[in-house]
Structure formats: structure tokens, C-alpha cells
Amino acid sequence: MAWAKGKRILITGANSGIGLETARQLAGDQAELLMVCRxxxxxxxxxxxILSEHPKAAITLHTADLSSSASIKKLVAELEASYDSLSLLINNAGGMFYSRMETEDGLEYSFGLNHMGYFRLTRGLIPLLKAAKEARIINVSSEAHRYASMNFNDLQSRRSYRAFGVYGQSKLANILFTRELAGQLHGTSITTASLHPGFVHTNFGHASQPGIFPNVFSYLARTFGKTAHQGAQTTVFLARSDAIVSGGYYANSSLRKPSRAARNDETAKKLWEVSETLA
Ligand SMILES: NC(=O)c1ccc[n+]([C@@H]2O[C@H](COP(=O)([O-])OP(=O)(O)OC[C@H]3O[C@@H](n4cnc5c(N)ncnc54)[C@H](OP(=O)(O)O)[C@@H]3O)[C@@H](O)[C@H]2O)c1
Structure with missing residues (x-):
């Protein structure tokens, strides 16, 4: 369980909730952390x-808006100019939005950030990941994927927008993306997995969002949710494990069977093709 030790690790959404706690725990493994925050x-x-707890931690801050293709492009160029390899990419930044918004690229925001953010950043960083002796890509998904299917007829949710359904679809996309990516990376030194962190009390689902739903969500998470430290455990497990099942979906630090829709390789391929066109 020492895989992460001393490795160069990039974590997105590293200033809050699960991402911050993941970064904090990996800082204790003498990892070199690249924290990406908007x-x-x-x-x-x-x-x-983190430095107040781990004064010797090696941390570099990079800023990017991961809902924006231009900002991701700039980030990738900055990383390529600064580093010769990357061992671990943790795609974690994401959110659920109660009203429909669009990214500057004209995509529905949950799809644009939660799925296309992972897709674009991963694709941009493959050369740096390939340059490491052994590398890993961890994608933070959610059990919310079980309540969704991929609606390719209205991928941008223009005809109908239900926050939880649209969020669930973006998290289903994370698992499908991970499966297809694992297939494409087969035979290389890169493995990948997705995970559910649990129901966790963070800023997720309520911060900076007006209305009754965010308040209810915040109350439920505060009352019944895991702490952010606990919510980071499966991500940290995947970062530290000596070996992971590539393409696998994890929860509570073990493999879990995702929904039938998330195990459909044809859908995974179709999502990849659509994403490539959009990217
Ligand atoms: N909390 C849960 O119960 C739960 C359950 C299942 C899955 N998840 C998943 O866990 C991941 C982390 O969420 P969390 O619970 O830790 O929530 P959080 O506390 O709200 O953290 C989300 C992080 O993503 C960043 N982010 C949001 N929009 C961004 C953008 N456009 N560009 C760059 N960064 C952006 C946020 O930055 P700012 O601070 O600047 O907003 C923050 O650092 C998400 O992928 C979420 O879907 C959470």
C-alpha cells in the first residue's frame, strides 16, 4: 500500500472537500502534489x-477552470512545460447544479465540467502519464450513476433538466469513460479506475446555490454524511494500492459492480466518440 509514496500526483478540485482531504493524506506519503484549483x-x-500539517510537503498550485476547454488547454501546456512525467492523475473536481447553466463552450455545465473536464484533461495529460514508469488515472464518480442512462438524444439537457438526473448521467459518463479508457490503455503502463466516495459532507450540492434544495441537501449531508476525511478514503486507497483493476469501479475501498448501463461497452464507445467530436 505504498504506491503513491514519492510519486508526482495531480489532484483537481484540491481546495475543498474530498479533493482537499485526498491531497492532505497523500502529502503525508511524501508525494509531490500538483493541486489544481479554479x-x-x-x-x-x-x-x-496542508503545509501547516505537513511542513515539508512538496506542493505546487495550478489554477484552471475545468469547465473551459481553453483553460484546460492552457493548464496542459503549463504542465508540459514544467514537468517531464506524471504518475497519478486524480480527476475529482465536479458538482451538481440545480438550474441549467452552460459552460463557455456552450455545453450543459454538469456534462461540461463533470465529464468533459475529465475527458479533456486526461487526454491532454496522456503523454506525461506515458512518460512515467507506471501511471494511474483515478476518476471520482458516484452511486448517483445508478439512477441515470446516457441520453444521447439530448446530451446537453436542452429539452428537460432535472438536476439529480443530469448529475447522475455525468457520473455514469465517468464510469463509461474509465472503462473505455482502460481498454484503450491496455498494454501500456497506465491503469485507471473510477470510484464512489460515499455520501460526504462537503460543499457539494449546496455551496453558493440559492433555494430550498441546497439547504435540504446541506442538512442531510451534515447529519448523515461521512466527513470529508472519510470520503477521501477510497481515492487514497486507489492511490496507495500496489495494484488496481483497470477499468474497475470501487466503493468503500473495494471493487463494486456498477449499474448495467455503466457496464455497456457499446455505450462507452459511443460516449467516447461523441466526446472526441465535442473536444
Ligand atoms: N459529496 C458527496 O456526497 C459526493 C458523492 C459522490 C460523488 N462526489 C464527487 O466528489 C467530487 C468532489 O466533490 P466534493 O464533495 O469534494 O465537493 P466540493 O467540496 O464542492 O469540491 C468540489 C471541488 O471542485 C472544484 N470545482 C468546481 N467547479 C470547478 C471548475 N469549473 N473548475 C475547476 N474546479 C472546479 C471546486 O472548486 P471551488 O471551491 O472553487 O468551487 C472544489 O475544489 C465530485 O466529482 C463529486 O461529484 C461527491
Whole structure:
């Protein structure tokens, strides 16, 4: 369980919730952390928070809006100019949005950030991951995927928008993306897995969102949810394990069978093709 030790690890959404706690725990493994945050201010506060616990941690902050293709492109160029390899990419930044919004690329926001953000960043970083002796890609998904199917006829949810359903579809996309990616990376030194962190009390589902639903969600997470530290455990498990099942879906630090829709290789291929066109 020491795989992450001393490795160069990039974590997105590293200033809050599960991402912050994952970064904190991996800082204790003497990993070199590249924390990707969308706000410089919140990112710097998170770096200081981790350094107060692990003063010798090697941390570099990078900023990017992962809902934007231009911002991801800029981030990838910056990373390529600064590093010669990357051992672990943790795609974690994401959210659920109660009203329909669009990214600057004109995609529905949950799809654009939660799926296309993972897709674009991963594809951009494959050369750096291939340059490492052994590399891993971890995609934070959710059990919410079980309540969704891929609606290719209205992928941008223009005809109908239900926050939980649209979020679930984006998390289903994370698992399908991971499966297809595992197939494409077969025979290389890169493996990949997706995971469900649990129901976790973080900023997820309520911060900066007006209305009754965010308040109810916040109450439920505060009352019944795991702490962010607990919510980071499966991500940390996948980062530390000596071997992972590539293409696998994990929860509570063990393999779990995802929904039937998430095991459909044809859908996974179709999603990849559509994403490639959009990218
Ligand atoms: N909490 C749960 O119960 C739960 C359950 C299942 C799955 N998940 C998944 O866990 C992951 C982490 O969520 P969390 O619970 O830790 O929530 P969180 O506390 O809200 O953290 C989300 C992180 O993503 C970042 N982010 C949001 N939009 C971004 C953008 N456009 N560009 C770059 N970064 C952006 C946020 O940055 P800011 O601080 O700047 O907003 C924050 O750092 C998500 O993928 C979520 O779907 C959570």
C-alpha cells in the first residue's frame, strides 16, 4: 500500500472537500502534489492548510477552470512545460447544479465540467502519464450513476433538466469513460479506475446555490454524511494500492459492480466518440 509514496500526483478540485482531504493524506506519503484549483485565493489557502500539517510537503498550485476547454488547454501546456512525467492523475473536481447553466463552450455545465473536464484533461495529460514508469488515472464518480442512462438524444439537457438526473448521467459518463479508457490503455503502463466516495459532507450540492434544495441537501449531508476525511478514503486507497483493476469501479475501498448501463461497452464507445467530436 505504498504506491503513491514519492510519486508526482495531480489532484483537481484540491481546495475543498474530498479533493482537499485526498491531497492532505497523500502529502503525508511524501508525494509531490500538483493541486489544481479554479481560484488562486482558495487554492493558496488550501496549500497553507496542508503545509501547516505537513511542513515539508512538496506542493505546487495550478489554477484552471475545468469547465473551459481553453483553460484546460492552457493548464496542459503549463504542465508540459514544467514537468517531464506524471504518475497519478486524480480527476475529482465536479458538482451538481440545480438550474441549467452552460459552460463557455456552450455545453450543459454538469456534462461540461463533470465529464468533459475529465475527458479533456486526461487526454491532454496522456503523454506525461506515458512518460512515467507506471501511471494511474483515478476518476471520482458516484452511486448517483445508478439512477441515470446516457441520453444521447439530448446530451446537453436542452429539452428537460432535472438536476439529480443530469448529475447522475455525468457520473455514469465517468464510469463509461474509465472503462473505455482502460481498454484503450491496455498494454501500456497506465491503469485507471473510477470510484464512489460515499455520501460526504462537503460543499457539494449546496455551496453558493440559492433555494430550498441546497439547504435540504446541506442538512442531510451534515447529519448523515461521512466527513470529508472519510470520503477521501477510497481515492487514497486507489492511490496507495500496489495494484488496481483497470477499468474497475470501487466503493468503500473495494471493487463494486456498477449499474448495467455503466457496464455497456457499446455505450462507452459511443460516449467516447461523441466526446472526441465535442473536444
Ligand atoms: N459529496 C458527496 O456526497 C459526493 C458523492 C459522490 C460523488 N462526489 C464527487 O466528489 C467530487 C468532489 O466533490 P466534493 O464533495 O469534494 O465537493 P466540493 O467540496 O464542492 O469540491 C468540489 C471541488 O471542485 C472544484 N470545482 C468546481 N467547479 C470547478 C471548475 N469549473 N473548475 C475547476 N474546479 C472546479 C471546486 O472548486 P471551488 O471551491 O472553487 O468551487 C472544489 O475544489 C465530485 O466529482 C463529486 O461529484 C461527491
Amino acid at each position: 481560484s488562486k485565493e482558495r487554492g493558496e489557502a488550501a496549500v497553507q492548510d
